[in-house]
Amino acid sequence: MTFGRLLLRGFQHYRGLHAAVLGGVLLTAAILSGALVVGDSVKESLRRNAAARLSKATSALVGGERFFTETLAGPVSGEVGSAVPLLHLEGTVSTRGGEARANRVQIVGVREDFWVLSEAGSAPAALTGGDWIAVNDILEARLGLQVGDRIVVRLEKPGALSKDAPLSGDSEATVPIAGAVTGVVDAGHFGRYGLRVEQVPPGTVFVPLAKLQALLDKPGKANVLLSTASAPDLQAAVEKSWTLDDAGLRISTGEADHASEIPQAGHVAPRWGNTPRLVGDRVFLDAAVQQKAVTLAGSDAAQPTLTYLVNTLRSGGRETPYSLVAATGPVANAIVPKDLGPGEIMVTQWLAEDLQVAAGGEVSLTYYTMGLGRQMREETAVFKVRDIVPMDAPDIDRSWTPDFPGLFDVEDMDGWEPGIPIDKSRVRPKDEKYWDDYRTTPKAFLSLEGGRRLWANRFGDATGVRFVPGPGHEPAALARALREQLTLNELALPVRALAAEARAGVADSFDFGQLFAYMSFFLIVAALLLTGLVFVFGVEQRAPQIGLLLAVGWRGSQVRRLFLTEAVLLAIVGATLGLGAGWVYTKLALWGMSGAWRSAASGIAFTYQAHPVSLLVAWVLSVALALGVVWFASRAATRIRPGQLIASGLDVPVPREAPPWLRSKAAWSGVLSLLAGVGCLVAPKTPGTMAEQGLFFGSGFLFTIAGLCGVGLVLRLIARKAGKSLTMGSLARRQSARRPGRSLAVVSLMASGVFLVTAINAFRLDGSRGAERRDSGTGGFAFVGESTLPIYEDLNLPANREKLGIPDASQAPWKVVAFRVSSGDDASCLNLNRAQRPRLMGVASSKLVQLGSFAFAGTAPVAAGASPWSLLQAPLEPTGEGRTVIPGIVDLNTATYALKKGLGDEISYEDASGTPYQVRIVGLLQTSLLQGSLIIEEEAFIRQHPAAGGYRFFLLDQADRDAATQTAATLTRQLGDRGLEMAPAARRLDEFNAVQNVYLSIFSTLGGLGVLLGTVGLGIVVGRNVLERRGELALMGAVGFTRQSLNALIVREHWMLHLAGVVIGIAAAIIAVLPKLNGGASGLPLGLLAVIDGGILLAGVVLCLLAARTALRGEMIRALREG
Structure with a gap:
């Protein structure tokens, strides 16, 4: 008979066994391909979302x-x-x-x-x-x-x-x-x-x-x-x-801009001057624009200017309210002398008469500066009068003052709304007359150095640049020259590669294929276990055939090749069919993520997509794993002597008694595991922390080991002890101890599977547990809020609360920690795309230092006793020439999964002028509601992003939680026009926690199915054991045992092992999830776990019964004769 014919006859004769092996490979391929195609489908869904978001734009x-x-x-x-x-x-x-x-x-x-x-x-x-x-x-x-x-x-x-x-x-x-x-x-x-x-x-x-x-x-x-x-x-x-218009810049003369302006009757004709000047729509000029303007004309032909509104000009007992004062150098004007010192001032004739001050006298300037949260600070500076400037001097005109909002376009001083407090009762008729005649013409002039010392701010230190009139300095020529010098990045007008950003976001997105492959681990192991057990079972049934082939001259390698050829063909067919079955797995997974598991991927309409590479990888892996399993089985069979194989099949060695050292080792391992588990239980723990969850999970794991060691000792003890009775129970116990290694393997498989599937839920996150503690994920804050439009006021100041209509809270004081926010991508776990421009937030870290909010998973070196938040204020040394490096803190999950960064890593950003800078991660927060953003010091934030005004993220701190609810409702109502929405901090944290909790549910579901499938393996073990003992069982039948009693004996013998494993696993898992149970089982999927664990128990009984009945079919007398 040829090799091929023998192969075909083998397929025909053992078609039942081959069908079972085929099914195991098919299942493995279905799980692997289905999991990988889930990843393909999610990525394709993200790609389609991105395509819809951009359409044809790139x-x-x-x-x-x-x-x-x-x-x-x-x-x-x-x-x-x-x-x-x-x-x-x-x-x-x-x-x-x-x-x-x-x-x-x-x-x-x-x-x-x-x-x-x-x-x-x-x-x-x-x-x-x-x-x-x-x-x-x-x-x-x-x-x-x-x-x-x-x-x-x-x-x-x-x-x-x-x-x-x-x-x-x-x-x-x-x-x-x-x-x-x-x-x-x-x-x-x-x-x-x-x-x-x-x-x-x-x-x-x-x-x-x-x-x-x-x-x-x-x-x-x-x-x-x-x-x-x-x-x-x-x-x-x-x-x-x-053009300069696109940059919000213009170079012109005042006269040219206002040539059509007609003076009002009884008023001085408006004077704008003919000096070319550069001004911007944004009032303050960017540093790059100012520097380039001065450079192109030369410092001897161009001069920056800075004009500001002062509250009071005072000399002696006289004062002038609300006046504009300009600061400049001696270039491009005939007012400021070259040697005007920073402590000197030039006053106009009008002001000198009003204050009755002369050269050599003193004038004090009182003015507001803007602090954080629009806090006004009134400051005063004193200057010595250098000289008096006549009102008809050539450069006394309105061109010094930019278009300040609320000033430049109003008819009288009663209409002023400059954004600072104005006491209009101080305005005199002569002040109104000055406004009618001279409008925004400054009343005094400082040196540029003196003015910048008072009024320079993060938005700029110049409100214009004046040029010396002359050839080449015509406005059009200057505009052309300046345009050639400036770049789009310097103008904060970046070009973004939208399509490339979208592709990168999808390509680097969270890999759901790997996630589902990992979570299907138990299913894959169970499918391979079934494949291996069925194949070994088949080899044992075909032992006489193997022996005969070896006896007639076949070499062991030839026999192995026969079996491996069968296995290869079965693996190829099974893997190929499994790719089709994987469609069902993928569809079910996508259906789950659109329904019960939607928190893991909200906002996506899933599309099925299978890439050939994923299918090929799944096919190759399935074939390779299946062949690996069957190779080991066939290798063991061909090492046994042909005569023995022909006579009785595979040898069943008599179990030897374990040596004393091994029994002692098992006992000590059990005792030590038990003691260590108790130690984890009684160790000091902070409720609601990851450390607490880890200790309870570790305790459950150690108790599992202790339980298995105990089962092993009991099995050895039963095997050594002579039976004193012949009851069904004693027979079942002794038979279960007959092969202690195999029995302990069954118990271990069930216990470990049930424990992991159940206990993994110990890591479910519940934002409400310990939410009032400062080291929790809420930071101890009661509410968190985000606004659509910026809120500029400091909500902690009573004056601002009164202005916004927020009632006084003296009976239940509260405060807010506010964050500045830059535009960017959400980098939290709620965004499956890889964030290309992670959102940046700035906070006054001293407030968080004072409160001690949030726990850290890791930090850069910090001084003993200092808060990790203080690292945001610590200067960092640049790691390269000209680089700006800023310390930042980020949530651990955001860093690990969204940004794929760790401590010490840097993330690149660009400031308002397009200059790159780096944020170096110096702290990693444990799971917190600050997910999705990098956090830096507020001062660093406004230095790099001066235009990002106001606050848009808020943490409300109020000890009285009922009062906090009322405060949050008031804030939402009063600031509703700015899109403020307050939510309980614990609820916001749970929105992030839901992602991890969903992953745990997926693992429990797939793992439970894997363990459930593993019970099929228990049925195969039962069948194998029964076939090995058919002679013994036949003898028992001959002496009076009925077939029903033998069935009951077999079921009882094996289900005891199954039950022991399940009970150990559940008991240890209860210990692992004890913190959750103490909290009323909040968040635990009790229904899912009950179905899984109950299904495993029931499946064990059913499969043991089916295996026993199948194995005991046929003539028992023949088995007795053959035995």
Whole structure:
């Protein structure tokens, strides 16, 4: 008979065994391929989300709080073919009457060409004309809107500069858009538009660009330019096309700007001067712009200026209220002498007469400076009068003063709203007359050094640059020269590679394929165990055949090749069929993540996607694992003597009594494990911490080992002890001890599987446990809040609370720790994409040091007794020439999984001028509600991002939790227009915790199925044991035992082992999850665990019974004769 014919006959004759092996391989391949395809599907779903978010756009010029001209799109389009301007801001949306409100909503002003970038290629039918309001389908679902419903959109009106800046105007400048919803924009029409690399689509309101421009007093302005070109091409096109208007800069003379201005009757003709000057829409000039302007003209032909509003000019007993004072050097003016010292002042004739001061006298200046949280500090400086400047001097004009909000466009002083307290009762008729005649003309002049010492701030130290008139210094020539010197990064107008960011976010996203493969560990092991057991069982049944082949001259290697060939064919077919069965696994997993497990991947509409590489990897692994298992089984069989195989099959060695040292070792191991477990239980622990969970889990694990050691000793003891009775119970016990190693393996498999599947839930996180403690994930704070629009005031100051309508809380004092927030991607576990620009937050760390909030998982070296938060204030040495390095603290989960960083690693950012800097991780927080952001010192934050005004993240600290609920409700109500939403800190923490808890549920489910499948292996072991003892069982039948009693004996014998393993596993697991049980089992999936553990127990009984009945079928007399 040829090798091939023997192979085919073997498949036919042992088709039942081969079908079982095939099923084991199929199951292994299904689990592996299904798990990997889950990862493919999640990535594909993220990719489709990103595609919907960007549609045809691939890059963008993003101004943020800086606005360029809408007309820039024209020349850029001529260069790259597509450039679409829009206004992109954030606001709140409420239904009419305020029944429902959505915060952090995108407000986007678009032109008709915006819709061309959509997949549909045209605007939705309802959005025609110039007066419509549309919402995307996300916001429609969130607020339950329908076409025709009236909504109110509220957003902040962008000012000339940040509301944190001095003289920035009113901080409450919000504007509403009210109207009926005209249409709903779906994903096909670019309804999912967004710039953040996040999977949850933002809610969006679309309005015509011109309408939004008019509402915000930004005619012809945009702050985003979308393009279908690559980022380098867009960068080159914008660099070639931009003008000073796009940078918010202009160089002109005052007379030219105001040539059409007609003097009012009875007033002095307005004087603006003919000196060329550089001014900006943002009032204070960026350092790069100022330096380049001075450099291109030369320090002898250009001079920075700094103008400021002072509260009082005082000399002797006389004072002048609310006056503008300019600081400059001797260049480009005839007012300030070259040797004017920093302690000297030039006063105008008008002021000298008002104060009755002469040269050599003293004048004091009282003025406000803006601190953090818009805290006003009134300061005073004294100067010596150098000289008096006549009012008709050539350079006494209005051109010194920039367009301060609330000053430059008002008719009289009664209309002043400069953003600082103004006591209008101090204003005299002569002050009003000066305003009517001279407007913003300064009343005094300081040296530039003297002025900067008083008024320089993080937004700049110059409000303009004046140029000496002359050839080459015409405004147009200066503008051309300055434009050539400046770059987009220096103007804080970066070009972003949106498509590349999206691809990187998806490519580096959390790998759900690996996660499900790891969590399916028990299932894979169980499937391989079944494959191996079935194959070994088959080898034992075919032992006479093996012996015969060896006896007739086959070599052992040939026999192994026969079995391996069978195995290879079975593995190939089983793995191939398993790839198809993996579809079911993937679909069930995606269904679970869309339902019960949706917290692990919120905001995603899952799409099934199987990549060939994943299927190939699963196929190869499945075949290799299956072949590895069967190789070991066939290798053992061919080592036995042919005669023995022919006569009786595989030898069953008689168990030898364990040596005393081994019994002693097992006993001591059990005792030591028991003592160590008790030690973990009684060790001091802080409730609700990871350390507590780890100690209880370790205790349960040690008790599992102790229990298994105890079972092993009992089995050895039973085997040694002579039986005194012949009851069914004693027979079952002695038979279970007949093969102690095999019996202990069954108990160990069940105990370890049940323990791990159940006890892993000890690591479930519950934000409410210990939430009042400072070292908990809430930091001891009662509520956490985020606002859509910045809140500029310090909410801890009584004056600000009164201004905002927040009642006094003297009976239940509270305070707020506020964070500044930069725009960026959410880097928490709630965002499956890899954050490309992680959000940055700035906080006054001294407040957290004082409170001792949050626990750290690791820090850089810190002084003994010092808080790790103090590391944010410690200066760091740059690690490279010219580099700026800032210390930062981040949540451990964010660093590990989202950023893939550790202590000492650095993350790159760019400041307002496009200059890169690094944030070095010096501290890792344990699980906390600060997930998703890097935290740096507030002073460092405003130094790098001066334009990011106000606070947008808040932690409310109030000991009385009931009072805290009322305080949070008041804050939400009073600051609702700014989109503030307060939530219990424990609930916010649980939103993050839900991700880990879902992973544990997935592990429990898949692991439980694996252990359940492993009980099938128990049935195979039962069948194998029965077949080995068929002669013995036949003899028992011959002496009077019925078949039913033999069945009962076999079930009892093996189910005792199964029950022992399950009981040990459950008992140890109860110890591991004891903290959860003490808390009322909050968060424990008791129903799931009961079904899993109960199913394992029931499956053990059923499978033992089926295996016994199957093995005892047939003629027992023949078994007696053969035995």
